[in-house]
Amino acid sequence: MKTRITELFGIKHPIIMSGMSWISVPKMVAAVSSAGGLGILATGPLDANQTRQAIREIRELTDKPFGINASLLFPGAADNARVALEEKVPVINFALGKGDWIVQMAHEYGGKVVATVTNYRHAKRAEEYGCDAVIATGNEAAAHGEAVTTFCLVPSLASGLNIPVIAAGGVADGRGLAGALALGAEGVAMGTRMMTTQESPLHENYKRLSLEKTVNDTLYSKRFDGLWCRVLDTEGARKAIKAGLNPIKLIQAIPNSRAIAQQLGLPFTKLFIGVLGSGWNNAKQLAYMANAFKLIRIATEDGDTKNGVLPVGQVTGLLNDIPTVREVIERTVEEAEKIIKELGEKVGS
Numbered sequence: 001m002k003t004r005i006t007e008l009f010g011i012k013h014p015i016i017m018s019g020m021s022w023i024s025v026p027k028m029v030a031a032v033s034s035a036g037g038l039g040i041l042a043t044g045p046l047d048a049n050q051t052r053q054a055i056r057e058i059r060e061l062t063d064k065p066f067g068i069n070a071s072l073l074f075p076g077a078a079d080n081a082r083v084a085l086e087e088k089v090p091v092i093n094f095a096l097g098k099g100d101w102i103v104q105m106a107h108e109y110g111g112k113v114v115a116t117v118t119n120y121r122h123a124k125r126a127e128e129y130g131c132d133a134v135i136a137t138g139n140e141a142a143a144h145g146e147a148v149t150t151f152c153l154v155p156s157l158a159s160g161l162n163i164p165v166i167a168a169g170g171v172a173d174g175r176g177l178a179g180a181l182a183l184g185a186e187g188v189a190m191g192t193r194m195m196t197t198q199e200s201p202l203h204e205n206y207k208r209l210s211l212e213k214t215v216n217d218t219l220y221s222k223r224f225d226g227l228w229c230r231v232l233d234t235e236g237a238r239k240a241i242k243a244g245l246n247p248i249k250l251i252q253a254i255p256n257s258r259a260i261a262q263q264l265g266l267p268f269t270k271l272f273i274g275v276l277g278s279g280w281n282n283a284k285q286l287a288y289m290a291n292a293f294k295l296i297r298i299a300t301e302d303g304d305t306k307n308g309v310l311p312v313g314q315v316t317g318l319l320n321d322i323p324t325v326r327e328v329i330e331r332t333v334e335e336a337e338k339i340i341k342e343l344g345e346k347v348g349s
Contacts, residue, residue, distance in 0.1 A: 001013060001014060003186040004164040005133065005186040006187070009038050009067075009091055010065050011036060011038050012036030012037075013332075014166075014188065015032075015333070016067075016188070017029070017194045018069075018189045019040040019042040019068070019069030021296060022042070022297055023194075023200055023300060025042075025201055026041065026057040027201075028199055029041050029058050029066050031325040032329070033066045034326075036330075038065060038091060039066045040066070040067040040091070043069060043070055043081075044074055047080075048079040048082070048083050052086075065091065066091070067090060067093055067114070068089050069092075069095065070084070070092070070093070070094050072094055072098070072099065073096035074289065081099075085102065085109075088109045091112045092106055094114075096116075099126075103129055103130040112132040113130070115133075115135070118136075119148070120156055123157050123165075124161065127163050133164040133165070133166060134157065134163065135168050135189050136153050136157050136165050136167055137153075137168045138150030138151070138168065138170055139169065140169040140314040140315065141191070141230065142191050142231075143231075149170070150167055150183075151179075151183065154180060154183040155183045158183065165185050165186060167183065168189035168191070169314075170315060171188040171190055171193070172192065173332055174332045174334065174335020174338070175335065175336075176332075177333070177336040178335075178339040181336070192210070192313040192319070193315060193328060194325065196211070196322055197325050198322055199325050201301075203301060203302060204303065205305055206232070206299060206310050210312065211320060211321070211322070213233065215314045215318065218232060218312060218314055218316065219237050219241060221241045224237070224241050224292055224295075226245070230312070232310045234309070236305055236306055236308045237309045240291075295309040
């Protein structure tokens with residue numbers, strides 16, 4: 001299956017694995033890329049040295065194109081992006097910030113840059129400063145989709161942009177891929193489906209839950225990490241959303257942010273002063289993020305359903321098995337091609 005995305009990235013199938021913290025690790029990235037898709041390394045939990053090591057590990061595991069992501073709102077994200085540029089990573093995906101400088105530097109060595117967006121205004125701005133494609137994150141998606149659903153967001157962007165659109169949110173199989181192509185997308189990003197695979201490091205507790213839950217079993221709130229965020233409906237998620245950033249949680253953000261600073265190799269005092277000096281709204285957002293990072297980690301790594309929180313999309317209700325990454329990609333493409341052919345015959349009859 002060829003689209004502008006397969007041509008742009010030099011991949012066989014128009015399927016991308018979303019960069020998911022503690023899940024999109026080198027082994028997963030290489031598995032997706034080796035199967036003909038595009039694996040994206042999540043750098044959120046990594047410092048610059050760890051990002052460099054992870055990039056080099058991916059290159060030892062596969063000779064296929066791959067990418068990294070950087071959520072520019074997070075501390076240390078810009079440093080990780082610079083490492084990716086130094087290492088000449090083929091594709092850099094950024095979100096939650098302006099990545100014009102990434103575009104300029106990546107294009108110098110022939111790299112491609114993709115902006116993750118939730119509306120036309122941000123997508124158009126990304127196109128204007130040179131991004132090669134955008135990932136359109138619909139409301140159905142895990143984590144940070146906003147109000148507009150994939151079914152409306154993708155065609156609105158495809159109609160107004162010249163660069164390719166990649167659909168994220170609502171895609172778990174060939175039906176989703178065929179539908180996204182019909183809406184004007186040139187490819188799809190799959191996160192929730194990819195995290196419930198054999199190669200995924202996601203804890204077995206959550207793999208099992210992902211198969212048990214229905215399309216109704218997610219929660220969507222700004223009270224988890226300060227942004228509109230979709231997570232799996234569990235005891236831990238309900239507690240976190242109910243608490244929001246109450247005074248106790250605000251105090252807890254201090255040791256949690258200290259742990260993040262240590263994890264990212266950043267001086268905590270410098271980070272703390274910088275956050276306080278950035279204004280209350282930004283400090284509040286980063287406090288939310290500090291607490292959320294801990295809850296996502298203990299869900300992903302420890303399988304803690306009483307306290308942990310796992311971002312997932314509504315497509316968790318479409319999952320019924322735990323296949324290999326290659327099986328997911330190949331059967332998704334085969335099913336999509338079959339659907340497209342059958343629709344052509346049906347409409348033409």
